[in-house]
Amino acid sequence: xxxxxxxxxxxxxxxxxxxxxxxxxxxxxxxxxxxxxxxxxxxxxxxxxxxxxxxxxxxxxxxxxxxxxxxxxxxxxxxxxxxxxxxxxxxxxxxxxxxxxxxxx
Numbered sequence: 001x002x003x004x005x006x007x008x009x010x011x012x013x014x015x016x017x018x019x020x021x022x023x024x025x026x027x028x029x030x031x032x033x034x035x036x037x038x039x040x041x042x043x044x045x046x047x048x049x050x051x052x053x054x055x056x057x058x059x060x061x062x063x064x065x066x067x068x069x070x071x072x073x074x075x076x077x078x079x080x081x082x083x084x085x086x087x088x089x090x091x092x093x094x095x096x097x098x099x100x101x102x103x104x105x
Contacts, residue, residue, distance in 0.1 A: 003067040004064055004067040004068065006067075007063035007064060007066050007067040008059075008060035008061070008063035008064050008067075009060075009063070010063055011059035011060055011062055011063030011066075012056055012059050012060055012063070014059065015055050015056060015059040015083070018080075018083065018084070018087070019052075019055075019087060040094065044093075044094070048090070048094075051086075051090060055083060058079070062075075062076065062079060
């Protein structure tokens, strides 16, 4: 019973750590640009909020399914791969196109 509480929390922590690490890796090793350094557009910020909450809720749901022994390792690896790829795409967009949408002087 305690696993059904702890695993969703661990899933959330893992997603938060992966988000932070992907941000740092993207900035320091790949692009050397900071996403949204000059401010992002409102619609992109809304997308980021929905994107973040989607992954938080999905990670907690996956943690619960792991505790209930209803999730396979294949599902977990697929979700992590999709998360890493989508986070890379979001960081790339934010560092190249996302910030410029707000700068119409």
